[in-house]
Amino acid sequence: MGDPSRVGEARRHAAAMSSRLGFDAIQSGRLAVAVNELGNNLIRHATGGRLLLAAREVAGSLAIELLSIDDGPGMADLQACLRDGYSTAGSAGEGLGAVSRLADDFDIHTQPGHGTLILARFYRERDVAGKPRRPNGGFAVGAVCLAAPGEHVSGDGWGVALQAQRADVVVVDGLGHGPDAAEAAAAALTVFDPLHGGAPGNFVERAHQALRGTRGAAIGAYRMDRETGRIRFAGAGNILGRVISGIGDRTLVSQSGTAGVQVRTVQEQEMDWPAHALVILHSDGIQSRWQFDDATVLQRDPAIVAAFVIWKFSRGRDDATVVVIRRAENQT
Structure with missing residues (x-):
C-alpha cells in the first residue's frame, strides 16, 4: 500500500461492506477510522504493507475483521507505540491507541526488524448496553x-x-x-x-x-x-x-x-x-x-x-x- 489514495479506497470499501451487512452508524464509523489510521500508518512507517478486510459469521455472531500486515521495520517498543501522543513521523501519534480503543477485539504481533501484524475486529450484534455479543463457545x-x-x-x-x-x-x-x-x-x-x-x-x-x-x-x-x-x-x-x-x-x-x-x-x-x-x-x-x-x-x-x-x-x-x-x- 504505497499510494495514499489506496487508503481512501479501502475506507470506501469498508463503508460499503458495513452498510451492506447491517452494521449501525457507530460501528461503521469506528471501522472507517480504524481503516484510515492503519492505512496511513502503512504509508508513513512501513514497507510492503497490506490491509485485509473480511466479514465472517461464527456461532451466530457477525464480525468484520481488519488486518494490517507489513514487512518492517517493526516496533521496538510496542507499549510506547500504543500510547497517545507517541510518534516517530511528526504526526499526532494517536493511530494505534485510537484503533485499540475503537475495536471490539484488538491484537498485535510485531518483530523488530521484520514487520508487524495488527488485528482490529468489529461485531455487529450488541447488547442493550452497546457491548459486543461475542461468540461464547469453547x-x-x-x-x-x-x-x-x-x-x-x-x-x-x-x-x-x-x-x-x-x-x-x-x-x-x-x-x-x-x-x-x-x-x-x-x-x-x-x-x-x-x-x-x-x-x-x-x-x-x-x-x-x-x-x-x-x-x-x-x-x-x-x-x-x-x-x-x-x-x-x-x-x-x-x-x-x-x-x-x-x-x-x-x-x-x-x-x-x-x-x-x-x-x-x-x-x-x-x-x-x-x-x-x-x-x-x-x-x-x-x-x-x-x-x-x-x-x-x-x-x-x-x-x-x-x-x-x-x-x-x-x-x-x-x-x-x-x-x-x-x-x-x-x-x-
Missing part, C-alpha cells in the same frame, strides 16, 4: 483466505460449525485458480452444515458427489473434540494440517485423490489434541514445510496466527487459505 477460530495474484475470486474455501465441546472444520481448494476453481470450492461447501457440521468421512463422500461436473478439489474435514482431546479427520488431496504447541508439532495428512474426480475409499484418522495446542489447516498455496521462527505468535489471536502463516509462508502464486483453531481460554 473454541477460538481465525482464518485468512486470499485469491491468487491477478484473480478477483479465490478458488479456496472454508467452513466451521461450533458446538460447546466440538468444532467441525472443512478446507477446500478447487483445482487451479480463478472462477472455475471458486465454483468447485463453492460446490463442496454446499454439503457442509454450518450449524451442525458432520463426520469428516461423511463430508468427504458427500463433497465428492457434489463436485461431479466441476474441475474437482482437494478437501480436508476435521472434527475437534474438547472433552476427549482428539481430532478425527479425513480428506483427499493436498490440504495439510499441523497440531502445534510449544513442545510438539504433528502433521495431519490426508489421503491422495481429487474430490469430484477420483477418491479411494474414505478413511478417517485420529490424533491427540494436547490442551494448549493450536490446529493450523491450510491449502497448498502455503509451503508444505514451514517452522515458526518466533513461537510467541502462537499466543496471539488465531486470526493473527493465520495471517502470520500467510505472511511468512505463502507461495505467492496461488490461492492461499489458513484456518487456525484453539480451545477458548475462558472454557475449562
Whole structure:
C-alpha cells in the first residue's frame, strides 16, 4: 500500500461492506477510522504493507475483521507505540491507541526488524448496553483466505460449525485458480452444515458427489473434540494440517485423490489434541514445510496466527487459505 489514495479506497470499501451487512452508524464509523489510521500508518512507517478486510459469521455472531500486515521495520517498543501522543513521523501519534480503543477485539504481533501484524475486529450484534455479543463457545477460530495474484475470486474455501465441546472444520481448494476453481470450492461447501457440521468421512463422500461436473478439489474435514482431546479427520488431496504447541508439532495428512474426480475409499484418522495446542489447516498455496521462527505468535489471536502463516509462508502464486483453531481460554 504505497499510494495514499489506496487508503481512501479501502475506507470506501469498508463503508460499503458495513452498510451492506447491517452494521449501525457507530460501528461503521469506528471501522472507517480504524481503516484510515492503519492505512496511513502503512504509508508513513512501513514497507510492503497490506490491509485485509473480511466479514465472517461464527456461532451466530457477525464480525468484520481488519488486518494490517507489513514487512518492517517493526516496533521496538510496542507499549510506547500504543500510547497517545507517541510518534516517530511528526504526526499526532494517536493511530494505534485510537484503533485499540475503537475495536471490539484488538491484537498485535510485531518483530523488530521484520514487520508487524495488527488485528482490529468489529461485531455487529450488541447488547442493550452497546457491548459486543461475542461468540461464547469453547473454541477460538481465525482464518485468512486470499485469491491468487491477478484473480478477483479465490478458488479456496472454508467452513466451521461450533458446538460447546466440538468444532467441525472443512478446507477446500478447487483445482487451479480463478472462477472455475471458486465454483468447485463453492460446490463442496454446499454439503457442509454450518450449524451442525458432520463426520469428516461423511463430508468427504458427500463433497465428492457434489463436485461431479466441476474441475474437482482437494478437501480436508476435521472434527475437534474438547472433552476427549482428539481430532478425527479425513480428506483427499493436498490440504495439510499441523497440531502445534510449544513442545510438539504433528502433521495431519490426508489421503491422495481429487474430490469430484477420483477418491479411494474414505478413511478417517485420529490424533491427540494436547490442551494448549493450536490446529493450523491450510491449502497448498502455503509451503508444505514451514517452522515458526518466533513461537510467541502462537499466543496471539488465531486470526493473527493465520495471517502470520500467510505472511511468512505463502507461495505467492496461488490461492492461499489458513484456518487456525484453539480451545477458548475462558472454557475449562
